[in-house]
Amino acid sequence: MKTTYLTLVGNTPIRFDLEESLRIGPVIASGNANKSINFPYATCNSEQNLQDMLNTSSFRQSSILVPEPLFKKYVFFDQVTCLPDFPGLTTLDINPEKCSTQTLSLLLAVYLKQKAVFLLGYDITNPTELTNLKSIALANPDTKFIFICNPPRTFQLDDLPNGFCDNYIKYQEIIDAKK
Amino acid sequence: MLKNEHFYKYSLKLRWPAVCRNRSIEVLKERPDLIEQMNMFRDKINNVLKIVCRKKWQIDNNHSMSGIRLWFESGQDVYDFIIRQPEFGWEIMPEIDVINIITGQLQKFDLVYTPTGVSID
Numbered sequence: 001m002k003t004t005y006l007t008l009v010g011n012t013p014i015r016f017d018l019e020e021s022l023r024i025g026p027v028i029a030s031g032n033a034n035k036s037i038n039f040p041y042a043t044c045n046s047e048q049n050l051q052d053m054l055n056t057s058s059f060r061q062s063s064i065l066v067p068e069p070l071f072k073k074y075v076f077f078d079q080v081t082c083l084p085d086f087p088g089l090t091t092l093d094i095n096p097e098k099c100s101t102q103t104l105s106l107l108l109a110v111y112l113k114q115k116a117v118f119l120l121g122y123d124i125t126n127p128t129e130l131t132n133l134k135s136i137a138l139a140n141p142d143t144k145f146i147f148i149c150n151p152p153r154t155f156q157l158d159d160l161p162n163g164f165c166d167n168y169i170k171y172q173e174i175i176d177a178k179k
Numbered sequence: 180m181l182k183n184e185h186f187y188k189y190s191l192k193l194r195w196p197a198v199c200r201n202r203s204i205e206v207l208k209e210r211p212d213l214i215e216q217m218n219m220f221r222d223k224i225n226n227v228l229k230i231v232c233r234k235k236w237q238i239d240n241n242h243s244m245s246g247i248r249l250w251f252e253s254g255q256d257v258y259d260f261i262i263r264q265p266e267f268g269w270e271i272m273p274e275i276d277v278i279n280i281i282t283g284q285l286q287k288f289d290l291v292y293t294p295t296g297v298s299i300d
Contacts (some may be wrong), residue, residue, distance in 0.1 A: 063280055072288065072299040075277060076254035078188065084282045108281075 006114040010102035010122030031101035043104040103132045116144040185235045187250035189257045190276040194246040232256040
């Protein structure tokens with residue numbers, strides 16, 4: 001899974017051909033917000049969502065990453081994989097069992113040490129989510145976090161040295177450049 | 180993990196028959212009867228795995244004094260193999276190893292037998 005780019009799909013449903021995103025690197029889904037797309041990886045931390053994902057055909061080929069207590073309950077399901085121990089979680093004050101799935105995906109993305117993480121459908125309207133994103137970004141200065149949204153651009157990440165904001169057209173151009 | 184074309188995610192260890200356990204290589208060299216018993220045991224496991232498993236499985240060729248290691252592609256096959264243990268009268272070590280696709284590490288969990296099935300501690 002070592003590539004330069006990684007695409008993270010947050011909790012908000014999006015309308016973008018993610019098959020295209022796979023050209024530049026792995027794609028991680030957060031929970032079951034986008035059911036119509038086949039993702040190679042998805043994160044989840046609630047049993048209800050996990051059961052829903054296991055019963056959804058689009059997740060049949062996905063590796064569903066869950067925290068250890070949940071993994072122990074679903075160990076015999078081939079798709080279910082245990083999330084690794086994320087370093088520095090106590091400093092960040094994030095509990096992988098209780099945080100949102102998009103934060104969980106973000107923790108996984110930085111664990112994989114990719115150079116750039118594209119955030120698609122990432123909800124930053126919630127102040128907790130924004131704080132978590134900023135904390136994780138500050139703790140990982142070598143990784144670029146590119147928030148992809150429809151215009152107008154957001155200025156919420158401008159105070160981060162490694163936080164950027166772009167639109168879907170620019171993101172598509174990056175994908176096309178890799179073709 | 181043993182063959183490149185298949186990903187064996189799960190692993191279990193099955194104890195050798197009581198007389199064959201914890202025998203060193205030196206002892207085994209002097210006791211062909213034990214070797215024969217171990218080979219028969221291996222053949223028996225092979226036959227049972229053919230019946231129980233729906234996906235790929237593998238018997239590890241590396242020798243271990245305590246038991247024989249089995250690798251499974253499917254979690255459902257592992258579960259079926261464990262719950263059919265009394266039927267074949269052998270002893271599975273109460274732990275399961277799972278390979279993590281992200282870290283590549285082998286994670287060890289304790290198996291707990293409950294009246295309703297098997298759970299992980």
